[in-house]
Structure formats: structure tokens, C-alpha cells
Amino acid sequence: MTIKGAQFVFEVIKGSTLKTVTFSGTVTLSGSGVARNIIAYKKNTYTIPYETVSDSSTGEWSLDVTGGSNDEFLIICIGDAGENSVVFDHVVE
Numbered sequence: 001m002t003i004k005g006a007q008f009v010f011e012v013i014k015g016s017t018l019k020t021v022t023f024s025g026t027v028t029l030s031g032s033g034v035a036r037n038i039i040a041y042k043k044n045t046y047t048i049p050y051e052t053v054s055d056s057s058t059g060e061w062s063l064d065v066t067g068g069s070n071d072e073f074l075i076i077c078i079g080d081a082g083e084n085s086v087v088f089d090h091v092v093e
Contacts (some may be wrong), residue, residue: 018066018068019069020064021065021066022063022064023040023062024060024063025060026058026060026061027059033058034054034059035059036059036078036080037053037077037078038052038053038063040074040076041073042073043090050063050064050065054077070092072091074088076088
């Protein structure tokens with residue numbers, strides 16, 4: 001299982017030091033898109049996860065999270081039974 005084409009897009013929320021951060025990518029298995037749970041945690045809290053499910057036919061996914069310029073995120077693609085999960089750690093702006 002791989003996550004390809006991850007993109008990181010940042011937009012400033014006016015009047016705030018926080019930003020909306022969009023994480024997106026594609027989950028594939030043997031070259032075909034698959035549905036998998038995607039979870040993102042802000043590393044300084046680990047308490048409020050953001051989550052979505054990738055599209056079952058294309059594998060595409062997108063998450064909008066809120067964070068400051070120094071926040072790090074842990075992004076996990078949860079594998080099905082018999083698959084390893086894929087983890088991206090220390091993801092920053």
C-alpha cells in the first residue's frame with residue numbers, strides 16, 4: 001500500500017495566527033485506488049484527531065486541519081487486516 005501525490009496547501013485565516021492546512025493524497029494497493037481510514041493528529045496535543053476515508057475507486061483523500069506555523073502533524077493511513085499502516089511523522093508547513 002502506498003500514499004502517492006501528497007500535497008500540502010496552506011491558507012491564512014484572516015485575523016488569526018492559526019491556518020487551515022490541507023493534506024491530500026492518493027492511497028493505492030497494487031496500482032488501484034482503495035478506501036482506507038486516514039487520521040491526522042496535531043503532535044503537541046494528540047487529543048483531537050482529524051479523519052477521513054479515501055475514495056474506494058480513486059483512493060483520493062483530503063483533510064483540512066487547523067494549526068499554527070510551528071505545529072507538527074502525524075498522519076496515518078490505517079491498513080486493512082494483513083496490511084501495514086503507513087505513517088508520516090513530523091509533517092510541518
